[in-house]
Amino acid sequence: MTATPTVRTYHLTKQFDNHVAVNHLDLQIERGEVYGLIGPNGAGKTTLIRMLAAAEEPTAGEIYINGARFLRGQNNPELKRQLGYLPDDFPLYDDLTVWDYLDYFARLYFLRDPQRSQRLHEVIELVELEQKKDEAIATLSRGMKQRLSLARSIIHNPTLLLLDEPVSGLDPLARVQVRNIIKSLQQQGMTILISSHILSDLAEICTSIGIMELGNLVESSRLQELYDRTSQDQQQILISTLGKVEDLQAALKRSPQIQQVEVLTGVPSVRVEMTGNLEDCANLMKLLIDAGIPIYNFHRTQETLESIFIKLGHKQTS
Structure with a gap:
C-alpha cells in the first residue's frame, strides 16, 4: 500500500482578471520530500504557494493535503494546522523579545504548558537563537530574523512547510544556516516545499524539483533522475x-x-x-x-x- 502524498493538486488554476497565474496545474509531493520550485519571475510560484497555504483562493481545481481536500469558501481549520508558511515579506514585531514573539504564535495555535514551553525551547535551539531568546527582535541581524521567522512557521510542528524565497538577501553564512535547518526538519519527517532563485542552494537540499513557466508546471521529477536524464x-x-x-x-x-x-x-x-x-x-x-x-x-x-x-x-x- 502506497503512502498518501502530502500534497496533491488537480487542475489547480488561479486567474486574476485576464491573467492566468497558475494554469491547470497537477502537482504531487510525497511525504518527507524537500521539493524545490524554480522558475523565472512571474512564473506563478508565489501564487501556487499561497494557494497551498490557504492564503489565496483558487479559481478552479482541487488541493489535497495528506489526503484531505481543501474546501473553497470555508475556513478548513484542521488542514491549516498541518501547514507552516513563510512568505517572503512576513512582518516581525521588533519590540518583542525572541521568546515572547514565538510564545505569542504558540498561543495562537493553542499550545498549552508544559508542551508550549518545551516546544519553544526546541525551535529556539533548532534555529540557534538560544543566546538571543531574551533579546529584542530589533537587535537581531537579518539572518537571525529570518531564522526566527522560520521558527515561527514551525512552532506548531506542521506536517507541510511552505517556504517562499527564504534565503533572499541573506549572506552565504546565513544561507548555510537556513539550509541546515531545512535538512534537520526533513530528518524529523517534515515535508517541505521551497521556492528560490538561488539554485545552488536547492541542489544542496532538495530531493525533487519542479520547474514553472507561465503558470505551467513544465517539469517535476526527482532531482537525481533529472540529473541522469539531462546528461x-x-x-x-x-x-x-x-x-x-x-x-x-x-x-x-x-x-x-x-x-x-x-x-x-x-x-x-x-x-x-x-x-x-x-x-x-x-x-x-x-x-x-x-x-x-x-x-x-x-x-x-x-x-x-x-x-x-x-x-x-x-x-x-x-
Whole structure:
C-alpha cells in the first residue's frame, strides 16, 4: 500500500482578471520530500504557494493535503494546522523579545504548558537563537530574523512547510544556516516545499524539483533522475595527467565522440565534453590508458541545476 502524498493538486488554476497565474496545474509531493520550485519571475510560484497555504483562493481545481481536500469558501481549520508558511515579506514585531514573539504564535495555535514551553525551547535551539531568546527582535541581524521567522512557521510542528524565497538577501553564512535547518526538519519527517532563485542552494537540499513557466508546471521529477536524464547523451569529464597536456589532447582527438576539449590553467588537466553514455566514458578511459597517457584523475562531472534549468527553459520557449 502506497503512502498518501502530502500534497496533491488537480487542475489547480488561479486567474486574476485576464491573467492566468497558475494554469491547470497537477502537482504531487510525497511525504518527507524537500521539493524545490524554480522558475523565472512571474512564473506563478508565489501564487501556487499561497494557494497551498490557504492564503489565496483558487479559481478552479482541487488541493489535497495528506489526503484531505481543501474546501473553497470555508475556513478548513484542521488542514491549516498541518501547514507552516513563510512568505517572503512576513512582518516581525521588533519590540518583542525572541521568546515572547514565538510564545505569542504558540498561543495562537493553542499550545498549552508544559508542551508550549518545551516546544519553544526546541525551535529556539533548532534555529540557534538560544543566546538571543531574551533579546529584542530589533537587535537581531537579518539572518537571525529570518531564522526566527522560520521558527515561527514551525512552532506548531506542521506536517507541510511552505517556504517562499527564504534565503533572499541573506549572506552565504546565513544561507548555510537556513539550509541546515531545512535538512534537520526533513530528518524529523517534515515535508517541505521551497521556492528560490538561488539554485545552488536547492541542489544542496532538495530531493525533487519542479520547474514553472507561465503558470505551467513544465517539469517535476526527482532531482537525481533529472540529473541522469539531462546528461545521458552528453558527458562532461575532468581529466588530469602526470605527463604533457599536449599528449593528452592528441590522444583525445582519436575519439570521434569528443566534441570539445578545454585546457585548464595552472594544472595539466582538461575538461572534455563528449557524446555518449557511461560505457562510452569507460571506453575513452581505456583509449587513453592504451595510448600510454599517465592519468591520475578521470572524473565525470554532474551538470549544475542552473544549466539544467536554462536548458529545459530553452526547450520550452524555442
